[in-house]
Amino acid sequence: MSRTLRLAVIPGDGIGQEVVAEGLKVLSSALPADVKVETAEYDLGARRYHATGETLPDGVLEELKGADAILLGAIGDPSVPSGVLERGLLLKLRFAFDHHVNLRPGKLFPGVASPLAGNPDIDFVVVREGTEGPYVGNGGSLRTGTDQEIATEVSLNTAFGIERVVRDAFARAQARPRKKLTLVHKNNVLVHAGHLWKRIFDSVAAEYPEVTTDYLHVDAATIFFVTQPERFDVIVTDNLFGDILTDLAAAVTGGIGLAASGNINPTGAFPSMFEPVHGSAPDIAGQGKADPTATILSVAMLLGHLGYAAEAAKIEDAVAADLAERASLTAPRTTSQIGDALAARVAG
C-alpha cells in the first residue's frame, strides 16, 4: 500500500528558499520508496507582499489546512516594515492553526563548539507557548506620531491555554530519562500572568510525581543558560520568554544554523508547521552560505510528528555524524553541499 505525504512548503524570504530546498532533498532521501511526497509550494513573503499587498490570503490559509504538515523557511525582509510579514504571515499561521506547542530543542552535538568555555553537556528542550502572551497582537497607540504618543501591548493569558501547554511539557518531561521540568516566567513582576502559570504548573505537577519541578524567573534563567546549561531538561514558558530563551539556547549550542523548531498543534485539528529558528538573513541570501542544518533538523521533527520516527532518527543521526566531522573540514561547504552530504548519509 502506498502512502502520500502532503507537504505545504513556504520558502519565504532571504535564505529561506535555499535552506528549504536542502530540507526537501533530505526528506526525500529519508522516506521509504512507497511514500509519495506531494509538495505544494506557496509564494508568500516579501516578494508577494510587494507585488500584491498580500501577506496570507484567506484562500491560501484555506488550502494549507489540507496539508499534513507545513515546512517554512524564513520570513522577513528589510524592504517590508518590521512586523508586517511577521504578524501577517508567520504569527498568523501559528495563531490560525493553533500551534500552541512551540517545540525547540537545545542540544549541543558532539564535535560542535559552544561559545561557552569547557563545552558543557547541553541537551534540553524548550516548550514555548505559541498562541498567547504578549504575542496576541492586542495593543495599539494613541496620538501616534506625536510627542504625546502612548503605545500599549497587552499580554493575554488563559488557564485553558496555559494548561494545555503545561500538560504537554509534563508529558515530555515524564518521557525523558531525567524527568525534570522547569517553569520560566517573571512572577515577581508580572504577577497576574505569572501566578496563573505557577498555579497551573503546580496543579499539573501533582499528577506527575516522578517529574522533578523547578521555577526560575526569566532573568535568572538566562544566567543558568550560560553558567549551568546542563541543569535543564524540559523548560516550559510563555511565548515571549520562549522566543528569547530559544535564541540564547541556539547560541550556546553552536548557533542558529543548527536550531530546529516545530509549531505543533497536538490535536491534529490543523497542520503543524516546522521551521528553523533563524531568520531570513538577507545579508547572505542567494550566496550558498546559509547552513541548511537547522531546516534539515526541522524536517526530522516534521517526520517524527507525522509518525515517521525511524526516518526522523536517521536524519538526526546523519546530522550528528556530519557535525562530528565538520571541525576537521578544511574548506567551508555551500548550502547545497551540506544538503547533499546529509542526503547521502541518510540514504546510505
Next chain:
Amino acid sequence: MSRTLRLAVIPGDGIGQEVVAEGLKVLSSALPADVKVETAEYDLGARRYHATGETLPDGVLEELKGADAILLGAIGDPSVPSGVLERGLLLKLRFAFDHHVNLRPGKLFPGVASPLAGNPDIDFVVVREGTEGPYVGNGGSLRTGTDQEIATEVSLNTAFGIERVVRDAFARAQARPRKKLTLVHKNNVLVHAGHLWKRIFDSVAAEYPEVTTDYLHVDAATIFFVTQPERFDVIVTDNLFGDILTDLAAAVTGGIGLAASGNINPTGAFPSMFEPVHGSAPDIAGQGKADPTATILSVAMLLGHLGYAAEAAKIEDAVAADLAERASLTAPRTTSQIGDALAARVAG
C-alpha cells in the same frame, strides 16, 4: 567647609544586610575626612512585612525623599508570596522616585573568568528604562483560581518616557570612546511599543551624528551577548528586556556577584537608588559567603552620581586590582574579608 552626605540605607532581605555593611565600609574609607556621612537605616523587607504587613509605609517614603541617595541591598524572601515585596517595595521606590534611567554596566574586569570561551573584551553599559513597559503593574485577572481564569499584563509606553531615556543613552554613547548605541526591542512582534521606541530612537539619533546606531531584536541580542559581546558599547532598552539582558550581561562578565546598578533620576527631583543586580540569595544568607563586590561597585556609582568622581574611581580601581588577584588566592574570603581588603586598598 565640611559637607554632609545623607544616605538612606535599605539592607533588605537575605544577604542584603551583609553586602550593604561592606558597601558602607568602603564608602567611608573612600570619602575625604571633611565629608560627614549621615546614614539612616530603614528596616524594610520580609521581616517588616511579617511583623506589620507593611512593605513601604507612606511615612518612610516621605522620609526617603530627603536623602541624597539610597543604598539598597536586596529584596525578596521565599516566606513572602512572589511579587509582594518586589512590587510593594523595590518597584514602588523605582516608580515613586521616577528612576527612569536604570544603569547597568557590563564589564569583564581583567583577571575575571567569563563563562564564554576565549574571555572576550566586554565593556558596555545597559540603559534600561525604569518606569514604564510591562513593569507598570497594569494587569489583572478574571475568574481567578478557576479553569476559566484569564490574566492580563499591559505594557504602557509613552513618547515622553521613552524620549528621556533614549536621550540619556545617546548622551552616554557620545561621551564614550566608541560612541555606539544599540536599541534593543522586539518591534517585529510588539509593533506598537516597538515602533514608538524606534521612531524616537531614530529622531534623537539625528541630533547625534557622531554616534553609530544599531537595532536588534531582543532575541537576537541574547545571541550576540554570548557570541560577540565586544560589539556592544551602550544599549538602550525597555524595562523588561533590560531586566533580562542585564542578568545575562552579569553572567558573561563573571557573575551577579560583580554586577552593579543605579536607579537614577537624572532630574534630581528625587533621590537615586543604587543596588547590586543580584537578589537576596536566602540560601547563603548570614554565612559570610556573599560577594559584596557588586554592592561596592554600586557604591562607586552612587558616589559618582553625587559628584564624587575621584572617590568613585578610587573604588573602581581598588575593585579592579582586587579582582586581578583573586584567581591566585588559595582560600575563599568571607564577605567582610573582601570588604576589608577593598576598604584598605581604597584608603591606602
